[in-house]
Amino acid sequence: MALTFPIYLDYHATTPVDPRVLEAMLPYFTSRFGNAASRSHKYGWDADKAVEKGRQQVAALVSGTAGEIVFTSGASESNNLAIKGAVGATAGRPAHVITTRIEHKSVLDSCKRLEQQGVRVTYLPVDASGRVDPADVERAIGDDTVLVSVMAANNEIGAVQPLAEIGAITRARGVLLHTDAAQAAGKVPVDVRAMNIDLLSCTAHKMYGPKGIGALYIRKRTPRLQLTPLIDGGGHERGFRSGTLNVPGIVGFGRAAEINGEEMSAESARLSAMRDRLYEGLCAVLPGCVGLNGSFDRRLPHNLSVHFRGVEGESILMAIDDVALSSGSACSSGSIEPSYVLKACGIGDDLALSSIRFGLGRFTTDEEVDYAIDKVGKVIAHLRAGHAAARGARAVRA
Numbered sequence: 213m214a215l216t217f218p219i220y221l222d223y224h225a226t227t228p229v230d231p232r233v234l235e236a237m238l239p240y241f242t243s244r245f246g247n248a249a250s251r252s253h254k255y256g257w258d259a260d261k262a263v264e265k266g267r268q269q270v271a272a273l274v275s276g277t278a279g280e281i282v283f284t285s286g287a288s289e290s291n292n293l294a295i296k297g298a299v300g301a302t303a304g305r306p307a308h309v310i311t312t313r314i315e316h317k318s319v320l321d322s323c324k325r326l327e328q329q330g331v332r333v334t335y336l337p338v339d340a341s342g343r344v345d346p347a348d349v350e351r352a353i354g355d356d357t358v359l360v361s362v363m364a365a366n367n368e369i370g371a372v373q374p375l376a377e378i379g380a381i382t383r384a385r386g387v388l389l390h391t392d393a394a395q396a397a398g399k400v401p402v403d404v405r406a407m408n409i410d411l412l413s414c415t416a417h418k419m420y421g422p423k424g425i426g427a428l429y430i431r432k433r434t435p436r437l438q439l440t441p442l443i444d445g446g447g448h449e450r451g452f453r454s455g456t457l458n459v460p461g462i463v464g465f466g467r468a469a470e471i472n473g474e475e476m477s478a479e480s481a482r483l484s485a486m487r488d489r490l491y492e493g494l495c496a497v498l499p500g501c502v503g504l505n506g507s508f509d510r511r512l513p514h515n516l517s518v519h520f521r522g523v524e525g526e527s528i529l530m531a532i533d534d535v536a537l538s539s540g541s542a543c544s545s546g547s548i549e550p551s552y553v554l555k556a557c558g559i560g561d562d563l564a565l566s567s568i569r570f571g572l573g574r575f576t577t578d579e580e581v582d583y584a585i586d587k588v589g590k591v592i593a594h595l596r597a598g599h600a601a602a603r604g605a606r607a608v609r610a
């Protein structure tokens with residue numbers, strides 16, 4: 213098959229809408245355009261039925277029930293609602309939140325906002341593979357701890373966290389556990405019951421659904437889990453999130469979640485084999501130059517983050533015009549600061565700055581991976597030759 217350029221290897225930033233998802237969505241823009249809150253006619257009833265089906269499909273992906281899903285605009289909003297909402301519901305009592313240094317900005321900045329309001333926040337370190345030690349979570353829990361927020365999988369280095377172990381601790385200590393599963397949901401098994409997760413954020417556009425629709429799973433339990441809403445209004449979504457529901461988005465999210473659930477194990481095997489081939493290919497064309505960020509153990513199957521000794525990530529990306537890649541998270545790309553995620557994993561500034569993240573996905577082919585190996589290999593060899601020449605010239609002048 214002919215290659216289409218630029219080749220997309222940035223699936224952690226976003227994914228294209230699967231044609232099966234688009235097909236499911238289309239009628240809900242036109243003939244079935246009803247407001248799901250309209251109770252007096254068929255347009256409303258049809259929309260409501262579609263929303264409830266989507267709720268069921270999203271819930272099933274994480275082993276929750278439909279009544280535990282609240283639709284939002286995406287994982288950023290879900291993270292804000294979970295963290296600010298849980299602390300808000302403590303009604304001014306001293307509150308403590310535990311999170312990690314490698315969370316998405318929507319978690320870290322929500323925590324920073326709370327700190328300005330007097331909330332105590334602990335940012336746990338991670339090891340070289342990007343994982344949190346559950347014993348650190350246990351030690352950090354105090355009498356005032358309201359919430360522990362640990363991402364299910366990291367968007368830069370793909371580290372999958374030991375959530376079941378952490379969930380056993382938070383449940384025993386009576387503390388809420390929130391997880392940002394934007395990267396994990398649909399890619400690796402996430403089970404809110406088995407893992408004792410109380411709150412879970414996910415988003416459609418990281419799993420071949422549309423942008424602008426996400427969900428917060430809110431465990432049903434007694435006494436009811438309290439969250440202060442961010443958006444007040446008509447009382448939609450059991451009062452947790454007012455606003456007319458994005459019906460086509462929810463239909464697409466539901467179908468996307470269903471497909472991810474069905475194809476997860478086969479797709480995971482296909483992508484991890486492709487990812488390993490990419491890594492081995494890069495090592496073969498650039499001997500002694502490529503280093504893995506993080507570890508292959510408990511890593512998202514479609515993630516590869518590597519550093520290239522002796523070159524800069526941004527200059528690599530500038531030199532590669534036909535493969536869409538990123539030096540780190542999309543949210544901080546454009547800045548030349550070394551990634552806070554890589555730094556937290558103990559990777560020095562130089563190697564962090566020479567890092568590239570590859571994100572493979574549903575539509576990635578072997579031919580595309582081969583092209584990327586060849587292209588990246590040539591560009592890096594060229595840049596390294598340039599650096600070596602510059603060093604040589606400096607040495608001669610000195």
Ligand SMILES: *Cc1c(COP(=O)(O)O)cnc(C)c1O
Binds near residue numbers: 225316365418
């Ligand atoms: C993409 C992403 C988000 C943000 O999701 P949006 O739906 O774009 O708001 C949050 N957390 C992680 C880990 C992500 O990868």
